[in-house]
Amino acid sequence: MQSKRVALALVFLAATAAVTACGEPAGAPRQAAPAPGYPVTISNCGKDITFQRPPSRTVVMNGGSVAEVSTLMALGLGDRVVANAQSYGASDEPGRAEAIAKLPTGDIKLNDLMDIPREAMLGLRPDFVLSTYSGGFDGNRGFATREDLGAIGANTYVPAKMCGTGGTQGIDDSYAMLRDLGKVYGVSDRAEQIITDARRRIAQVDARVKDKPKPRVMLIIPGMDMGAGDFSSVGAQGIWNDIIAKAGGVNAFADSSGQLFANLSKEQLAAARIDAVIVVNYHNPDPAASAAALYAQFPQWEAAKAKRHVVLSDSVYFGPNNATAVERIAALLHPTA
Secondary structure (H helix, E strand, O other): OHHHHHHHHHHOOOOOOOOOOOOOOOOOOOOOOOOOOOOEEEEEOOEEEEEOOOOOOEEEOOOOOOHHHHHHHHOOOHHHEEEEOOOOOOOOOOOHHHHHHOOOOOOOOOOOOOOOOHHHHHHOOOOEEEOOOHHHHOHHHOOOOHHHHHHOOOEEEOOHHHOOOOOOOOHHHHHHHHHHHHHHHOOHHHHHHHHHHHHHHHHHHHHHHOOOOOOEEEEEOOOOOOOOOOEEEEEOOOHHHHHHHHOOOEEOOOOOOOOOEEEEOHHHHHHOOOOEEEEEOOOOOOHHHHHHHHHHHOOOOHHHHHOOEEEEOHHHOOOOOHHHHHHHHHHHHOOOO
């Protein structure tokens, strides 16, 4: 049940509330002079947000993501986090899951949406709050609003495609968040280094697979219940389509739904041509067993005959490690390349 709630929080796009810059409430003491290299301003959800200094009390909301906290960790900013609610329990980046697990949680009791409620959020005294989607600042759902947080001196951030304006995330959106947070914390050089390295790695894969046939790939999160279909956690529209394409494949179910996930029946999967499977490890105690169960149900798939699958976790989602997913999927689809 917890997994379902977390995932629902990820895909629900509430109407966007305006992002407000950190303003001083009436009667507030005069702010200290800006830190060296500041103020800096970023544009987020249609508004400019100005920082007088790098955040030192960051809170990361849940929303079924690790993109935000993983980006902070990639940038070397774990010491700026006073409360983190994100965890997949696994990572494709060595040591990343363990490092995330050591971050403070603020000893917060999460609400029914498995996220940080208003009073607990305000009690953390953050100066910067990251939400995975605009609904994370919806007061009607029991969350602190941007206005609530601005009144205590906290800026807020939502990844651009999750501001409520629609659009499917791609790898460039992962780069955009790296650049935003690099600028916010004064570590832009580090952000650009990560982006340059990722682009180089993906370009190397592209050079090797661009003229190869494109196998049909299914992405599934075993055990996740996202709808009424027998197989409701098969990926449809998402950043994984960009990742699979750059790895030299195509998502077999990209056209089956306009949503993040496709609600598919067993009959639909039985009729599909599946050359390879991406098993997403989301708190899964035995991903290999999940793949074996799929092969037993659909032995006619080329993927089942060849036992062709790869287990991935955070790299196949929005976040700083997409190049790892591209490399590992390409190795699965085009081993001789």
